[in-house]
Amino acid sequence: MEYFDKTYHPPGTSPGTLIDNEEITADKSTISVLDYTPHDFIEKELSSAEECAPYLEKDSITWIHLQGPIQADTLKNIGHIFELHPLTLEDILNKGQRPKIEEYDDLLFIIMSMPTEINGTIIIEQVSIFKGENYIISVHAGSLDPFELLRQRLRKTNSGIRQKQADYLLYCILDLIIDQGYPILENFSENIETIEEELLKASANKNTLADIHRIRRELLLLRRNLWPQREVINNLLRGENALIHKDTSPYIRDCYDHTIQILELIENYREMAAGLIDMYLSFTSQRLNEIMRVLTMIATIFIPLTFVVGLYGMNFSHPNSPWAMPELNWYFGYPIIWGVMIAIVAGMIFYFKRKHWL
Amino acid sequence: MEYFDKTYHPPGTSPGTLIDNEEITADKSTISVLDYTPHDFIEKELSSAEECAPYLEKDSITWIHLQGPIQADTLKNIGHIFELHPLTLEDILNKGQRPKIEEYDDLLFIIMSMPTEINGTIIIEQVSIFKGENYIISVHAGSLDPFELLRQRLRKTNSGIRQKQADYLLYCILDLIIDQGYPILENFSENIETIEEELLKASANKNTLADIHRIRRELLLLRRNLWPQREVINNLLRGENALIHKDTSPYIRDCYDHTIQILELIENYREMAAGLIDMYLSFTSQRLNEIMRVLTMIATIFIPLTFVVGLYGMNFSHPNSPWAMPELNWYFGYPIIWGVMIAIVAGMIFYFKRKHWL
Amino acid sequence: MEYFDKTYHPPGTSPGTLIDNEEITADKSTISVLDYTPHDFIEKELSSAEECAPYLEKDSITWIHLQGPIQADTLKNIGHIFELHPLTLEDILNKGQRPKIEEYDDLLFIIMSMPTEINGTIIIEQVSIFKGENYIISVHAGSLDPFELLRQRLRKTNSGIRQKQADYLLYCILDLIIDQGYPILENFSENIETIEEELLKASANKNTLADIHRIRRELLLLRRNLWPQREVINNLLRGENALIHKDTSPYIRDCYDHTIQILELIENYREMAAGLIDMYLSFTSQRLNEIMRVLTMIATIFIPLTFVVGLYGMNFSHPNSPWAMPELNWYFGYPIIWGVMIAIVAGMIFYFKRKHWL
């Protein structure tokens, strides 16, 4: 995971510049069109952007979806057909935009951040959406198409979506993007609990710290990218857009609730992760304490004994002096010394017990 | 306790989908009806949702309460009879919603979080309430019915509630839910004080850290679930709802005061819990200091002595050299060495005393 | 000090229920009446609540003060005479309310928190005040009457208060309650400075941590109870109440300034207390460092020496081998070994000096 996930032109580049950021192989990207009324339903894969044009004129609701690496040329063509502002096209190409909503005369431009988990790593993918009177254009640069489930619902003749207008389709798309957060947060919940249990069972190891740190990073990433969506949905909810009808409001409000709940969970997990760091530090210092206590016990017990045995290893031996280590020549000298040493050990153990160190 | 306590459909599911989340045995859930005017009072247990219908037409105030695991079918029926929005029904079924209030034409939909303590663990139960002109529908998925006390008050002919309108009953329900927080917070207060005393008496142990951590988790859970209730009650208080009469306002304000006070106490306890972590760390490092000091004392006193006795355990013995450890052959050699050692010990103790280490 | 300082009825109790919270001996509580115009002044102690009634009808300004444990019956009577809302009476009885202001038709109901220091412990006492057109009822459940000073000012014929209306008396009462904070904060200031000096002089001990913790607890308590008073006074200041006259405004503003200043001081002291924890931890780890350094010095100096003397305590003695510890038989063996040992010590001391450890 990189911290800096924004694609940008060098400062001073002309605004609205569209350049392919990487070498793109065209065959990985697809343009699909869904065109429906309550009764009719057309689904097609287009080979070039120009083919979108006829759908614009029809009264039916049209959903054009660009999946996979985005080519600057395709974008330019679509921008030309639908008369899109060049800055919006630049935003689509330069990934890593903040979620935002922009209102043009008869057009809404929305950028959303969709969290996805790939091989245990959380990445943020940008989904860009244009909503016109009766069409929606969505662009997703990732490799997996997240909207297949939605398309399945649309294909059914009795689908609720087909009875409604384009703003309901917009809601479905937004709802799907936002709800991607739930399984990811559920996953976080499990990870945090696992680490907690490890710490409480004192079976933490070096990787534990790295894991906590990774969780904090990912939560930071999520928060930064999901936080502005609150404002985006709220903007739709305020009902000032002619493009959003009143009866779609309860649905948008539902979206808003989910956004808020996901953000609150993220905040919660961030606090829990901070708590884990505290626990980890406590755990480390507790462990150090335990080790030090054992060292102290052994050392303090044996150091005096070692002195005692060293004492009687001395070679004082003035032949006539009664002061030259007479203990060495006592009849019970050796057992007495053992007694003294046992007494020292017993005294110390008693002292340590009383101090609650043992 | 799990961190992720939300039930959700997979992203992309059609909104308003009602599916039983678990296998539910119907006999655990009950539908009870209370129908009253100042003079009349009917209390009944219904066997199916359809039986609710006649009460809707009567002028009396009707309180329908669904207790226990909620069946999707029952909800669908009730939704059909009372013309409830499908998203509200989905919210009831998908537990773990944020507290919220939604206004429909002649209907209020309120979700509340009720904290409960079961076997020493705090869980959050969702209570969902619909308030129409003269009826209230409440849904509580938990196993214990929290409203029995309220029903007892209603059964009395001279009960204050029966003299008033449905909004007063709503207040009574909300008040009861909110006030569940007080005994739980009182419990927290005791736990925090117990841990504090342990830490100050230095009788903390491994479990102390786990206890502090558990308290923090639970407070986080409480805050997340109770915080939005502030907004819910405030919304009722603003008096913009035709469904809330002016003379109920002082009561709602009382509810609001309780909500605020509970939130402030939670914030307080959170700060105290953070303070406990500080204390715990200080306590651990203080303890380490104490142990290290003893080790240092013993070691620094005996290490030089051990050197001294080791010194005279050496076997230098050039027969003619006056330099070959002559001390060993002094008449008072052994007592002198004892004197030297006692002097070293005394000097060190004096030094340590002066440094305030002893 | 307890964290949970709120008296509450069990959840589900009917609102406005007035029950004596404890066994109360009536003779400890007093009802005093002050009735004044610029020229007249009556001061009386009433034996029952019913005696208040005549004062209500007079044009003079009446101040009724209930001091000491509050009896539910007395409250009920007063509530009946002055037509007070039952919820306000319940708030008076259930101590530990948040400071608040409630406006009824021709009545203001104010709850204030008055901090008091009793035997070095800070407690919060609730003062409840009703302000009608020309009367004030104040209730204080504590044992000490805080308003004696105010009464003394009232007794003087030329007293400024007697020239003015009931709202000025209200100001005087609020001002007195708020200003109780100053001596308490002055006291905190001294405590914090004392602890600081101890920590800087390294004469801190076990109690220091307990002291810091106590200060944090008390500041938390103060903040929670005084913070809402800001809103109470601000509400009076906004001048929307017909019961507060325009020329009292500068005085209320003065009250507001004091409230703010006290809150700012509390915040300041909270930050200083947090800083003290940092200092305490630094102090402990610094102390550990110092001790460890001494241990390291002594140990590292003597451990090699002990090895050396142990070396020559070995008993290798192949009679014919020139390799069997020939040093033991050198003429200058013993002095040389001393030389070696002194060199080791000197080298180490030099090394430690250079490393700034000594």
Added chain:
Amino acid sequence: MEYFDKTYHPPGTSPGTLIDNEEITADKSTISVLDYTPHDFIEKELSSAEECAPYLEKDSITWIHLQGPIQADTLKNIGHIFELHPLTLEDILNKGQRPKIEEYDDLLFIIMSMPTEINGTIIIEQVSIFKGENYIISVHAGSLDPFELLRQRLRKTNSGIRQKQADYLLYCILDLIIDQGYPILENFSENIETIEEELLKASANKNTLADIHRIRRELLLLRRNLWPQREVINNLLRGENALIHKDTSPYIRDCYDHTIQILELIENYREMAAGLIDMYLSFTSQRLNEIMRVLTMIATIFIPLTFVVGLYGMNFSHPNSPWAMPELNWYFGYPIIWGVMIAIVAGMIFYFKRKHWL
């Protein structure tokens, strides 16, 4: 520096009470008057407050400045002449007020906090200012007159101030007070950088912690006293005061910018000081680590060696047993033991090197 820097009357004292807080020797305080039009300029030192009266009636702009300890009597007289509210006079006398602005009918009353550095200690001095239609009264209780520079500018005939009205003089006074913050903050910057360098060079000592703590205290003091000035200047800037003319606005805005910048710098330094604590703790624990590593090296290298030499100091000597320490009698026993010991040391050093401990 004391934390509690507010002078206050005992709770319950009558508002507007003016009592000399300390014994004041009158000769230290001065009353100076500057009276000017674009053409005329009078500067005088008054011997009593009554002499101010004539200046009030003149059309010229009058600046009365009270410097030094303030006498209650002088204040009373001035208050009487200029009809000032008694609460404002009390605020002047009771030093340690929060900066604030109060609007009276044709009068502004402003309290400002001026930071000053005296002998390396930062203190906050209160400057109180009254602004009438064409006069300004300023009161400063400190010993040093900060306005001399301003007076010098006024004395010049072509001075910009003299061409303008009293509100421009007010701006000049405020600007001078606010700008006192710059040199003080510059000083903080240097102190923080010095400590940082010490910590990075590992030459920190006991005083370092005390220094960091002192900086935090002083920044807290500054923030508390300067923060409310933001609101004061903003109030002037909003242009609602008839006493501030429109063309003075850009100057007030300049004042506002300075206030904000100073507050932002204070916040910055506060964060840096918090960072210093982190560094200090890291530094201490790093140092402990280093010391412990050396101890471990020495101890772990010599402890096994000491065992080895102790081993061969044993006196096992069964005359006929081939098991009684035969090594002692080997021909190359002593050199072999040296070889073993050197091998142990080499092995350990290799092990430590690989572990990056050496």
Added chain:
Amino acid sequence: MEYFDKTYHPPGTSPGTLIDNEEITADKSTISVLDYTPHDFIEKELSSAEECAPYLEKDSITWIHLQGPIQADTLKNIGHIFELHPLTLEDILNKGQRPKIEEYDDLLFIIMSMPTEINGTIIIEQVSIFKGENYIISVHAGSLDPFELLRQRLRKTNSGIRQKQADYLLYCILDLIIDQGYPILENFSENIETIEEELLKASANKNTLADIHRIRRELLLLRRNLWPQREVINNLLRGENALIHKDTSPYIRDCYDHTIQILELIENYREMAAGLIDMYLSFTSQRLNEIMRVLTMIATIFIPLTFVVGLYGMNFSHPNSPWAMPELNWYFGYPIIWGVMIAIVAGMIFYFKRKHWL
């Protein structure tokens, strides 16, 4: 890097005073003029400020840029020609201003902070901009001209800028200044990741702490200087300025998005840097633990052994006493002692393994 980066006049200096802050050699500063219409384009280097005057009268769009050290005289002249407020000129000269926007009658004055990296150190350079109806004056005191890229775009006949009005040029200048933040933040991202990897690989060293600290300082510097730009751009965006045309709005909004995103990244990096400190402390204490564990192992294993060998180094030798260390004379005494010692070691290792210390 210095913390205090503001140039200021001594408190009390007359506002609008313009004095050269340093000795300035005139030849380093240049005045360049660009004057263009869609068709014409003039680029010139002026030798004195007076030469600007004729461009003011022309209808074409004029961009005057002052690069390099600013001379007070030049500023005075320009201020005179374009009738600029003296306070704005003082702000240009006194570097280190907060970014701000000020509106004069037909003029906008904008101060921006441009972060630049010089030799790995981040510095903030002030760019001051005046925007009149059809001219822009920009002042940049640094040594490198950041606007060359923009000029290149202007020189092209088909340049988009030349088709538009002066407010579009203003947008281009602001955009260029703001976008300077991206490469700098990308750099931060790399530094943080490098440190993270070091910490996780446990290859951190003394410089790591200094590096983290430097990053925190620089982020603090960036935040303080870039935060106010949010308000500046927002002010332009609100569209209240007659000088900003409606069709430039989407471009300004793009600027605003960039500003917000840069600020959010800064906040993110600040949190990550705080996390690094946590990691560093954990890492240090983990390392200490590891070292202590090894010390404990070695010490606890050898200390008892050393006691044992010391024991049999004692010289008890009463010739007739059977108690005088009989073990020394056992036939298998020495091997038995080896057995005892091996048993002790094995027991300890077993114990440590079970405790997970080994």
